[in-house]
Amino acid sequence: MASPELDALTQALARLPGLGPRSARRAVLHLVKKREGTLEPLLKALEAVSEKLSTCSICGNVDTADPCGICTDPRRDDSAICVVEEVADLWALDRSKLFSGRFHVLGGRLSALDGVRPEDLSIDQLVARIEKGGVDEVVLAMNATLEGQTTAHYLAEQLETFPLRITQLAHGLPVGGELDYLDEGTLAQALRARRPVA
Amino acid sequence: MASPELDALTQALARLPGLGPRSARRAVLHLVKKREGTLEPLLKALEAVSEKLSTCSICGNVDTADPCGICTDPRRDDSAICVVEEVADLWALDRSKLFSGRFHVLGGRLSALDGVRPEDLSIDQLVARIEKGGVDEVVLAMNATLEGQTTAHYLAEQLETFPLRITQLAHGLPVGGELDYLDEGTLAQALRARRPVA
Numbered sequence: 001m002a003s004p005e006l007d008a009l010t011q012a013l014a015r016l017p018g019l020g021p022r023s024a025r026r027a028v029l030h031l032v033k034k035r036e037g038t039l040e041p042l043l044k045a046l047e048a049v050s051e052k053l054s055t056c057s058i059c060g061n062v063d064t065a066d067p068c069g070i071c072t073d074p075r076r077d078d079s080a081i082c083v084v085e086e087v088a089d090l091w092a093l094d095r096s097k098l099f100s101g102r103f104h105v106l107g108g109r110l111s112a113l114d115g116v117r118p119e120d121l122s123i124d125q126l127v128a129r130i131e132k133g134g135v136d137e138v139v140l141a142m143n144a145t146l147e148g149q150t151t152a153h154y155l156a157e158q159l160e161t162f163p164l165r166i167t168q169l170a171h172g173l174p175v176g177g178e179l180d181y182l183d184e185g186t187l188a189q190a191l192r193a194r195r196p197v198a
Numbered sequence: 199m200a201s202p203e204l205d206a207l208t209q210a211l212a213r214l215p216g217l218g219p220r221s222a223r224r225a226v227l228h229l230v231k232k233r234e235g236t237l238e239p240l241l242k243a244l245e246a247v248s249e250k251l252s253t254c255s256i257c258g259n260v261d262t263a264d265p266c267g268i269c270t271d272p273r274r275d276d277s278a279i280c281v282v283e284e285v286a287d288l289w290a291l292d293r294s295k296l297f298s299g300r301f302h303v304l305g306g307r308l309s310a311l312d313g314v315r316p317e318d319l320s321i322d323q324l325v326a327r328i329e330k331g332g333v334d335e336v337v338l339a340m341n342a343t344l345e346g347q348t349t350a351h352y353l354a355e356q357l358e359t360f361p362l363r364i365t366q367l368a369h370g371l372p373v374g375g376e377l378d379y380l381d382e383g384t385l386a387q388a389l390r391a392r393r394p395v396a
């Protein structure tokens with residue numbers, strides 16, 4: 001593989017999670033050998049995504065439409081908002097099909113270490129959504145990390161003046177566990193047993 | 199991930215070896231979150247490869263130039279041709295940097311079961327390359343499978359009228375082993391101990 005184009009493709013693929021340099025080489029070979037069936041569809045899919053990708057102006061999800069498919073889905077319940085740290089967490093919960101309300105992506109977690117302050121997260125946008133009315137429950141689905149829990153407590157304080165049920169995912173999640181790595185069973189249990197924030 | 203574009207991208211990635219549906223979803227998320235650093239380079243790399251990909255008219259390698267980088271490399275030795283079944287085998291041997299001659303890709307192996315006959319492989323092209331002169335050695339680097347060895351013996355017969363050293367990779371390869379799955383140490387040993395075909 002002396003060709004600079006094939007090298008560049010191998011390197012681009014090797015940057016994906018789950019693919020090291022060796023499997024990236026095998027993937028390139030596969031793409032090259034089954035060009036019509038694999039390379040062209042992947043290229044078209046990437047082009048379509050690249051062209052349409054946008055951040056949802058309502059919830060912060062990343063999708064190929066703005067507002068995103070979740071915010072515009074008429075079957076979803078407007079009265080509950082599940083707040084997550086990252087888009088990955090939204091996707092993990094959405095895949096589990098356990099929560100039928102709307103979502104809100106904070107864009108991170110409060111962190112003294114990383115210098116992440118409340119104004120760095122989309123907290124104002126969350127408050128604005130709640131001020132519009134119609135929301136009965138906010139589920140705080142932060143990671144079970146110190147920073148995630150600090151963020152949940154901060155949010156609970158900010159929202160305490162609203163007539164809302166504020167809940168958080170039941171603990172029992174593995175300590176230090178990142179939401180989007182959990183299996184659906186653990187997620188389901190944590191969501192079903194969600195409880196009001198003290 | 200309700201969006202059809204993101205679903206299509208996930209499915210296209212899940213078809214790559216080494217990526218299942220779950221890791222494809224994580225890869226899509228990674229591409230979407232680190233758009234500038236990952237999605238755009240991957241898209242550009244795929245476009246470049248898709249645009250330039252061709253099969254080498256001399257050796258059958260797949261590359262972004264025709265003739266390929268190996269056939270046009272002036273540092274390589276014209277007097278030795280290593281014959282392989284598939285492009286994957288050529289890449290595996292080339293990566294090992296153990297063979298400094300040219301290559302020839304047959305495009306498969308003789309197989310009664312799969313109905314692959316000599317005229318389905320690029321044997322005529324190999325003979326034509328040898329007839330041009332200047333070739334002293336042909337290394338038959340077929341897989342250590344029954345069909346691979348049948349193919350090697352057939353080729354040795356076809357080439358016996360030429361003033362050539364015909365060698366094949368030393369056995370000691372794992373029985374049934376596919377060349378491009380072997381580690382470089384095994385490949386190196388097999389190549390170093392290559393012997394004339396009886």
Ligand SMILES: [Zn+2]
Pocket residue numbers: 056057058059060061067068069070071072
């Ligand atoms: Zn949205």
Ligand SMILES: [Zn+2]
Pocket residue numbers: 254255256257258259265266267268269270
């Ligand atoms: Zn070539």
